[in-house]
Amino acid sequence: MKLNFKDKKALIRVDFNVPLDKEYKITDDTRIREAVPTIRHILDQGGSVILMSHLGRPLEKLNANGSINTQKFTLKHLVKHLRRKLKAKVHFADDCVGKQAVKKAAALQPGEVLLLENTRFHPEEEAGDEGFAKKLAALGDIYVNDAFGTAHRAHASTTVVAQFFDKNHKTFGFLMEREIENATRAMKTPAKPVTCVTGGSKVSDKIMLLEKFLYYADNILIGGAMAYTFFLAKKGTVGNSLVEADKIKNALEFLKKARAAGVKVLLPKDSICGDKFAADAKVQIFPSNQIPAGWMGLDIGPSAAKSFASVIRKSKTVIWNGPMGVFEMPAFAEGTKVVAKACASATKKGAFTMVGGGDSVAAINQLKLAKKVSFVSTGGGAMLEFLEGKELPGIKAITD
Numbered sequence: 159m160k161l162n163f164k165d166k167k168a169l170i171r172v173d174f175n176v177p178l179d180k181e182y183k184i185t186d187d188t189r190i191r192e193a194v195p196t197i198r199h200i201l202d203q204g205g206s207v208i209l210m211s212h213l214g215r216p217l218e219k220l221n222a223n224g225s226i227n228t229q230k231f232t233l234k235h236l237v238k239h240l241r242r243k244l245k246a247k248v249h250f251a252d253d254c255v256g257k258q259a260v261k262k263a264a265a266l267q268p269g270e271v272l273l274l275e276n277t278r279f280h281p282e283e284e285a286g287d288e289g290f291a292k293k294l295a296a297l298g299d300i301y302v303n304d305a306f307g308t309a310h311r312a313h314a315s316t317t318v319v320a321q322f323f324d325k326n327h328k329t330f331g332f333l334m335e336r337e338i339e340n341a342t343r344a345m346k347t348p349a350k351p352v353t354c355v356t357g358g359s360k361v362s363d364k365i366m367l368l369e370k371f372l373y374y375a376d377n378i379l380i381g382g383a384m385a386y387t388f389f390l391a392k393k394g395t396v397g398n399s400l401v402e403a404d405k406i407k408n409a410l411e412f413l414k415k416a417r418a419a420g421v422k423v424l425l426p427k428d429s430i431c432g433d434k435f436a437a438d439a440k441v442q443i444f445p446s447n448q449i450p451a452g453w454m455g456l457d458i459g460p461s462a463a464k465s466f467a468s469v470i471r472k473s474k475t476v477i478w479n480g481p482m483g484v485f486e487m488p489a490f491a492e493g494t495k496v497v498a499k500a501c502a503s504a505t506k507k508g509a510f511t512m513v514g515g516g517d518s519v520a521a522i523n524q525l526k527l528a529k530k531v532s533f534v535s536t537g538g539g540a541m542l543e544f545l546e547g548k549e550l551p552g553i554k555a556i557t558d
């Protein structure tokens with residue numbers, strides 16, 4: 159952040175979409191902690207900070223009478239915690255636009271913070287309404303986008319608002335800078351060999367990512383339920399495993415393109431299967447292309463985990479998106495664990511390893527290995543789209 163914030167009011171889009179329990183206590187404050195350096199930097203320079211964020215999807219979960227459940231979705235739940243983390247005065251405005259927000263923003267003193275109410279209480283937010291964005295913009299002198307997780311959405315507070323600030327009055331925050339830097343490094347100037355690891359539930363979600371990986375990967379490892387669509391495409395038997403029969407053509411085309419590009423694609427040779435999708439399922443290992451009826455592949459098998467780990471450990475760049483199995487159930491978490499550990503050991507040997515997008519981040523956190531890889535992205539869908547090579551509206555709005 160090169161701009162000088164002294165005596166300026168910074169309007170920062172943060173991602174404070176934190177999980178809350180039934181008593182509205184924060185159960186994981188990672189997103190708040192990660193925003194602190196940007197906010198503190200501005201306050202320490204003698205600026206003041208106006209924070210805007212969404213929390214949940216209030217317009218999709220209305221009260222029975224059609225009104226917004228303000229009690230559940232208010233950002234007021236975060237004020238006390240924010241005061242403690244920032245060690246600063248934190249005011250709250252009951253609405254992100256309107257008289258009170260204007261008054262409180264105008265009265266803000268250097269070193270103070272104003273948290274605005276949930277931007278998604280207004281349908282104009284997700285609609286990217288210009289008039290609404292203009293009202294938000296009027297509250298601050300400089301716009302800072304530090305919400306990478308929503309950068310793929312052209313919402314009012316994430317994208318449209320930026321058009322009301324010139325180049326010298328808008329910037330990325332530290333968190334967003336790091337996300338862009340790391341993903342760019344992984345994609346544009348990766349040290350070879352490059353290994354991309356994908357998993358998760360659906361080929362349809364990841365096919366674009368897989369195709370993009372063909373441009374810079376030496377190895378592509380495919381785990382998770384995705385793998386079974388590939389086995390099915392190769393005329394294997396996959397029992398009751400989760401498959402997308404309508405993606406068989408895409409899977410075959412991808413394999414053909416990979417062969418033409420000289421990219422090695424590894425599918426898991428064996429699978430840990432369950433007789434049902436449940437933590438207490440009966441468990442048996444089968445070759446992934448010979449899973450009998452009544453069984454479903456729920457994790458990569460020990461032999462596959464070993465060969466995936468070996469490729470990862472020999473790589474200089476690893477990009478990992480999506481768990482290898484149903485890691486939420488201990489019986490099917492081993493494959494993901496082995497891959498996470500291999501990433502940690504590659505990192506130790508000097509590789510650049512990035513975990514991003516979707517549940518692989520939850521998995522690496524659950525395994526307490528987040529600090530042992532080079533970078534863990536906070537932006538699920540946003541990171542996926544960035545890696546797919548799409549131009550994210552939230553980024554474009556700042557750089558344009």
Ligand code: AMP
Binds near residue numbers: 359360384479
């Ligand atoms: P995604 O959001 O696409 O990255 O998918 C993550 C989800 O995929 C996790 O909740 C996993 O439990 C699930 N998953 C991974 N492997 C399998 C599998 N073999 N069968 C069913 N679900 C799986």
